[in-house]
Amino acid sequence: MEQTSASVPADVTRRPDGRTYLSIDAWASDVFVTTAREAVSRLPRPAFTLVDEEDADGLSLWESVGFAEHRREAVFVITPQPSPPSGVTVEPFGATDPDRLTTLYDRVRDEVDAELGWHRMPTELVDPRTSLDASHYAVATRNGQDVGLVRVTGRDRQPRIGLVAVLRSERRRGVGTALIAFALDALYRRGVDSAIAEVDEGNNPALGLASRFEAMRRGGLVELVCR
Known part of the structure; x- marks a missing residue:
């Protein structure tokens, strides 16, 4: 301060x-x-x-x-729970070996940086220099290979889906849907029936994923920058 x-x-x-x-x-x-x-x-x-x-x-x-406008985030409330597609397995939160999780996270970040740019993602609260907290992550696998992950924080009060990421080679195959469905089901079993997710309004694939879950928009945020 x-x-x-x-x-x-x-x-x-x-x-x-x-x-x-x-x-x-x-x-x-x-x-x-x-x-x-x-x-x-x-x-x-x-x-x-x-x-x-x-x-x-x-x-x-x-x-x-x-300061000038840099980007906008839409805030959604997500509740439905569609079934995961065939062929995708999601490991429970905290079940993935930390080294595997770090390897997948680094691959995801490198791909996002090369495409959309990590600065377009919701503000990252994870320190990339330290080990990731596996308890916040569930990992999707296909044929024994790690292909995507979801991060959920605040699960006891206000659950927040802070990151859903799928490797480029596995996109448009239902992995993102499976990850969100799994996260929502895990929350439901804990007595929570919805989660918050912030989505960059310039990220059309993420907006499309939210629409599959009939997510309800509940306001938004404007990020401004002074250079």
Whole structure:
């Protein structure tokens, strides 16, 4: 937490994936602008912030201090549970060997970086330099090969499907559907009947996957960047 001369908190969070996020807790616009400009002057670039898509005043204030829209995320509530397709097996959360999980995760990330770009993914809270927490991941296999994964956090309160990723060679074969269906079923067995998922509005395959589950849009977020 950083403090400005106006004693208004400027909360700076440096995420494990390298992105720096700024938030300002100020109601008065002049105080916000003064605080934000001072905080931004001290930050490495690029710096990011997230604003609710309905907060027009907030968006305007951030833009006035040099931030510009970078991308948008739609927030969905997902509840249906279609059956996994034939030929796909999903290992339970926490069951995959950490070395296998890390290998698959690295392959997925490399492919995403080469295509869509990892910066288009929801903000990553996983430190790629450390071991992944296998308890948050379920892994899909086909013919003994790891082909995709899903990450779910907050399973006891507000479950969040933070990542669904399938290797390029296995896409459009129902693996993503199987992973989400498995995650929802696991949550249902714990007494939870829905999950939240944020989807980049420029990621058409992910939006299509959400639509297969009749996901209900429940607002959205705008990510802004100051370069």
